[in-house]
Amino acid sequence: MLRKPKHLPHHRTGAAQRGDGRDEGAAYARPVADPRPAERPEVEVRRSARRRRTVSWRREGATVVVNIPASMSRAEERHWVDEALRRLERSDARRRPGRRAGDADLAARADALARAHLDPITPDGGWPRPESVRWTRPMRTRWASCTPSEGTIRVSERLREVPGWVLDHVLVHELVHLREPHHGPAFRAAEAAYPRGERAIGYLEGLAAGAGLEITGTDDEPGDEG
Numbered sequence: 001m002l003r004k005p006k007h008l009p010h011h012r013t014g015a016a017q018r019g020d021g022r023d024e025g026a027a028y029a030r031p032v033a034d035p036r037p038a039e040r041p042e043v044e045v046r047r048s049a050r051r052r053r054t055v056s057w058r059r060e061g062a063t064v065v066v067n068i069p070a071s072m073s074r075a076e077e078r079h080w081v082d083e084a085l086r087r088l089e090r091s092d093a094r095r096r097p098g099r100r101a102g103d104a105d106l107a108a109r110a111d112a113l114a115r116a117h118l119d120p121i122t123p124d125g126g127w128p129r130p131e132s133v134r135w136t137r138p139m140r141t142r143w144a145s146c147t148p149s150e151g152t153i154r155v156s157e158r159l160r161e162v163p164g165w166v167l168d169h170v171l172v173h174e175l176v177h178l179r180e181p182h183h184g185p186a187f188r189a190a191e192a193a194y195p196r197g198e199r200a201i202g203y204l205e206g207l208a209a210g211a212g213l214e215i216t217g218t219d220d221e222p223g224d225e226g
C-alpha cells in the first residue's frame with residue numbers, strides 16, 4: 001500500500017516577513033528580546049500531509065506554532081496565522097487581566113476579592129476597603145505595597161503580565177495589610193482565605209528569579225520603605 005509521507009519539511013514563516021516584503025531569513029535570526037504584548041510574536045507554520053482540514057496552534061516558548069494541512073494555499077495560511085494570533089491574544093487577555101486594566105479595574109478587582117475572601121471587619125459589616133488601588137512603576141524589591149494609614153495600595157506594573165490568580169493573591173495580601181500591618185499569624189490566617197496563595201507565591205518566586213529581581217515575598221511590611 002502506498003503510504004503518504006509523514007511530514008513534509010517544515011515551512012517556517014517569520015512573523016515580520018509576512019506581507020511587508022522584508023527579508024525572510026532575517027526574520028528568524030532576530031531574537032525575541034522584547035516580549036511586549038502588543039508585538040507580533042514569531043510564527044512558525046508547519047505543513048503536514050497527514051492533516052486534511054484541521055488547523056491547530058500552540059505556543060512553544062516565544063514562538064507560535066501553527067499546524068496546517070500541506071494542501072493549503074498561501075492565502076489560507078495567512079488567514080489561519082492571523083486567526084491563531086487573534087485567538088491567542090484574546091485568551092491571553094482573559095488569563096492576564098492586568099494587561100489592559102486601568103486603576104479603576106484594579107480597584108474593582110480588589111473590591112470583589114475582599115467580598116469573596118475576607119471577613120467583614122468594620123462595625124457596619126463591611127470589608128477592608130482601600131481608598132485607592134493603583135498601578136505603579138515597577139519596583140525593584142516588591143510586587144506591591146500598602147500604606148494602611150492612608151488606605152492606599154500600589155501594584156507594580158510588572159504584574160500586568162501575570163495570570164489573574166497571581167494578581168489576585170497580591171491584591172488579597174495588600175488588602176489584608178489594611179488591617180494587619182505585620183506578617184504575623186493573624187495576617188497569615190487572613191491571607192490564607194485566598195486559596196491559590198501558595199501557588200501564586202511560587203509563581204512570583206520563579207518570575208523574580210527569571211528576571212533577576214531582588215524580590216522575596218510579596219512586599220515589605222507597610223511602613224518599611226526600604
Ligand SMILES: [Zn+2]
Binds near residue numbers: 183218220
Ligand atoms: Zn506584606
